[in-house]
Amino acid sequence: MSGVDRETRLARGELPPVDRATIHVYSEAIPGPFYYQRNAHPVGAEAERLLGELDGGHALLFSSGSGATTAVILALLHPGATVAVADGGYFGTVGLLQGELARWGIETVVFDQTGEPPNADLVWLEPCANPMMSFPDLEASIAWAHASGAVVVVDNTVLSPILLRPLEHGADFVLHSATKILAGHHDALLGAVICARLEDHARLDAFRTASGIVAAPDPAWLMLRGIKTLALRVERQSASALELARRLAEHPAVHRVRYPGLTPDPVAERYVAAFGPLLSFDVADGDEAGRVEKALQLIGNATSLGGVASTLEARARWEPARVPPGLLRLSVGLEAVEDLWADLEQAFDGLGNG
């Protein structure tokens, strides 16, 4: 279906059957390397073809976003290598690097991604960083990293290829927790890496087969189905998130809203036209954050992001050393924005300062 819009292709493209077979008999009738599921499987191959098309590179699926991160670091680096990772981004990435992977000789430097990255072998950027929402000047950071010999990974989980295609800005790799907005319904755990270069794809593919950090057919299929509505979801979720960010910024219970689209941001606006489903805001302290969590009736007090159902949580539950105690992270779903606002307002009313 060439010659039609991306949305039309996504909506019309047929989904493959969920082939759960771990083996296929050796036969010329089965194209591709589908003789053992750990190496490759038909649903995964179709999902990778589509993701590669969306992000403009060569895609590989993994068992989770964290599995994809592990693969990138272990397959591409060596003991003694340094990773420069964006401050305020997904805490699990820093935790993995400074915890498990430090034991294998990986050094980690955390840096402010709104400035130049430090010297490293690999620079890890995260636009609309989860949960601190910083946004890097992608092309400047990538040029700086490349000049010092580093490769660049952009974790594009929050924005998705609908809003940002980092390979077009010079990134070497894009990473997604496809568990989030790509699958979109809080029912599939998987991750993806999209490589700019075929030789990196081959290296990661070999590592994935050897390590077995593979995505199973069912989550891959759920992601394929989720992607059919990705553009619509991202558009609606971004519009609702911006509207809620504006209202939150005016509310007396809210001390600070973190959403790049809220005030003019010339750097971020060079790269994206909308800012995705995720925002953070601060109430006075941990006690107030806990009371808001408990008072919500519509918005789920749950972790994760990017699903059709909105979720909110106090991030200090997971990363108390890194975030203010009153920081609440909200992932905006597809509910009517007035319903979401009414739920937040009634939760703030309980604080007595609304």
Ligand SMILES: Cc1ncc(COP(=O)(O)O)c(C=O)c1O
């Ligand atoms: C930005 C980001 N990257 C990576 C991950 C890890 O993904 P997963 O939970 O699929 O392992 C997450 C999970 O929350 C995330 O938010």
